[in-house]
Amino acid sequence: MTNSRTAPRFPEWPQYDDTERSALTRALEQGQWWRVGGGEVDAFEREFAALHGGGHALAVTNGTHALELALQVLGVGPGDEVIVPAFTFISSSQAAQRLGATAVPVDVDLATYNIDPAAAEAAITARTKVIMPVHMAGRIADLDALGKVAERAGVALLQDAAHAHGAEWKGRKVGELGSVAAFSFQNGKLMTAGEGGLVLFPDEEGRDLAFVRHSCGRPPGDTRYLHRTSGSNFRLNEFSAAVLRAQLSRLTAQVETRERRAAVLEPLLAGVPGVVPQGRDERATRVPHYMAMFRVPGIGEERRNALVAELVRRGLPAFVVFRAIYRTDGFWETGAPDATREELAERCPNTELIHAEGIWLHHRTLLAGEDEVRAIPEIIADALETL
Helix, strand or coil: CCCCCCCCCCCCCCCCCHHHHHHHHHHHHHCCCECCCCCHHHHHHHHHHHHCCCCEEEEECCHHHHHHHHHHHCCCCCCCEEEEECECCCHHHHHHHCCCCEEEEECECCCCCCECHHHHHHCCCCCEEEECCECHHHCCCCHHHHHHHHHHHCCEEEEECCCCCCCEECCEEHHHCCCEEEEECCCCCCCCCCCCEEEEECCHHHHHHHHHHHECCCCCCCCCCCCCCCCCECECEHHHHHHHHHHHHHHHHHHHHHHHHHHHHHHHHHCCCCCEECCCCCCCCECCCCEEEEECCCCCHHHHHHHHHHHHHCCCCEEECCCEHHHCCHHHCCCCCCCCHHHHHHHCHHHHHHHHHEEEEEHHHHHCCHHHHHHHHHHHHHHHHHC
């Protein structure tokens, strides 16, 4: 191999065609561009829930608001604690912190990068209200173990499913898993309208309460400004919903393509000296592959950053992984636990390794042809030789 190997051309993201154009025209010509008068948001909620195995869907402005709204419905407020993985995007903790709650970071599994159920159980106190597993890169967390932990402690589970559109656990879809799940439709996600989010509730009662809270406290059909509870305006607009309906129509086929390409990529990545791909729990029977993730053990954060820059130079859409949430300034602004950064780092050794050694590739790489996917490990191996 030589250090001159460059990447093939990968598909662009987001993907769109006349399906989105027609959808936008359809929404435009309704003459009503918000959900109260239009039909796109309602239709999208029904279609999304059906594709995810059922449940009661409520579309909202973005994935962070989806988490915040779900936590509100689960009764989280000032003084409560929400257990979150230390390795995740910051919205997982900020949604709790914005409600005045304390986000308690715990370590993750070094193979799957998902929350460690034993670490979550050890962190439970009398103030714990919710455990929030994040399905990292679309690999559903160990909901069997987490469900038992939550049941023993009498706390709720909230799935952060921002990466898990179309995912399955033991053959069951997210809407069949019995707990609230929050999704994101931000520009990089597996389906997108630039921004957007959705909460999938297992019961109609939860969805009804969320509707009131997401619409400034007003119940459906209110014409007298009743404002029955506190809330905010998290309503999704009709244009975004129309685009998301088009995006949803492609989701199943795209997930199937990414699964096939990942089956090619992951063993080849594992064959690159010094590279360890993200592991997969065999109970995660369908993984949509929001990211293709791997570690380079021992590389260290500075050299990892240099490797990512080199991969980008060669044409791979590569990124450093999320920082440990306790290693961001924003985490400590409000709602942080009574511990120092160093104490949290000591409690989260796996997160520390992933944070410093991890790299991810955009999911559009897995929508390319098989030959293009086979070139990826060669490019990574070549780039490693230059460090």
